[in-house]
Amino acid sequence: MPGSCDVVVIGGGQAGLAAGFYLRRAGLDYVILDAQSRPGGAWRHGWDSLRLFSPAEYSPLPGWGMPRQEGEEFPTAGHVVDYLRAYEQRYDLPVRRPVRVRAVRSAGDDLVVDAGTWLARYVISATGSWECPYVPDVAGREEFAGRQLHTVNYTSPEAFRGQRVVVVGGGNSAAQILAEVSRVAEATWVTLRPARFMPDDVDGRVLFGVATRTAAGGAGGSVSDLGDIVMVPVVRAVRDRGVLHARPMFARLTAHGVLWSDGTEQPCDAVIWCTGFRPNLAHLAPLLPAWQQGEVATEGTRSVNEPRLYLLGYGDWTGPASATLVGAGRTAKAALVVAHAAECDGV
Template structure:
């Protein structure tokens, strides 16, 4: 059993955690980044094979290092993203410790925090929770356990390609951008049903030439207009945090062209081993892909800062009631852009500045008290 102390501990080595680490190192602050994966970027490597970002490479750079792509208007695939993150950590010599999963985070008497990692403990003055937009735990409804065992079930986090599915009809549950992307892909080879409320769709094609004119405007709106400071932003925040974002790459017309059967009723239970919709329709399917997101499970954070809605009580990632505790990488941490690559660097810079200011204030008080 060992104990280590560091000024700032960052939990999670994704784009948010690495960006925070960059800004803190640049300001001369000691930092340690820990991640449960074996390699930086593994969260992206485990996504489905054809996943691509929804913003072009031109807008996908983290602070201090351009995204390496010959075509700045191409949309990087998930493996390219994973390699970029690993390169980023090496390029800036960020202190990342992989295969290090934090089991419990507690407040220390007298200030600061303690992170339990197996039998070891890391203490810190500041901690940044950067474990991802929607937490660690895939969400699947409880009634999924009552489905016929002959139905193959996969959460989107485990879906890689259509060959994982058995012959027969596929039900995709959840009609946000991941659900529509997967339904469109699967429908090319198997009959497909897509269930879930219509979350809307981006009005233009991502890969079209007209998008090159529209993207700068959309990024500006996502960064500066649709924020937690504006009525339209606060409304969008509630929708996206609790109901999912709009379709981005795949459109309603694309789903119709591949004869995807669209059901806007939610899957609410099981009848005779088969999924049933809220309107009573029973779906005879052989496969289900649950694109139902992730649970906000923060029970490992033993600090009372989680609200009844399951989200941290924070603003721009700062938790006023727990000095020194920060979050980065949350959906709508400040703006719509917070969950997109063009927004993560700004959020991380804000957190790093708050940490530096807090640390300088503490140092000044210490000198004054002497």
């Protein structure tokens, strides 16, 4: 048995490291179990041109802000990976990898983390969603003879040069991938609902301020009220080229393309599904028997049905903007609540 401790954190990405910062500050005995082979979380797997949509100083984890990347206003994914690696080392966080947690179960006063096995009084789940890409169940998907891939499998536009490509999705990933694919291919953008663009002067700096006020209980609305797509330079550029126009969702896929609601068929060679993710929570199924694929009922970041379980970094349902770097840091303060509970339990 690897051991027992006060708290096991599952996931060593941005949310898990932020939780580790507060657990370390509280002086608790804890461990972070990460399924990845190296530091960096999901940022290691983004497409080649992926960047933050805010300057480095507006994307901090607690205790130590992200250093600026020389020559870049908006840091690259590689820079974020370097920052997370350095953050982990700076605070000497006890990350063990690669360790994949298969299940969490209750065992009397303890929780059993089935990764070899660990016993803990509390568990913080911070596994994110990157490993659970979502593709809608669209008619004709099985008969389409072209290439289909999700955001997780996209790396660069070169593989689509000269092809006819349909990009599906109404968020930042879809807009940014459309921007670069449309330079080398005949690209069509499709969204389920009309795309909502943020004003040109809104980037991560403004979102940082809105998230701050929201977290403090202030008025003025939430980040989502501003829109879904941040107009970073690459997206403004594709708009200026006249390409940033979305069509309503097609009726179905055919063997060789998409069928629109008016009955016309458009040939295409590839479909890129930029349709988001679902929380990576299968390891919690034994602990929460009533759980269905999706969100877990929480009060703040604490599970309603299992008070020894906390969830960090999965989206707004675990705290405002909690799936972002700055949001993960803020909601990770819930680890202090865990620490207080542990002290009350006498651990």
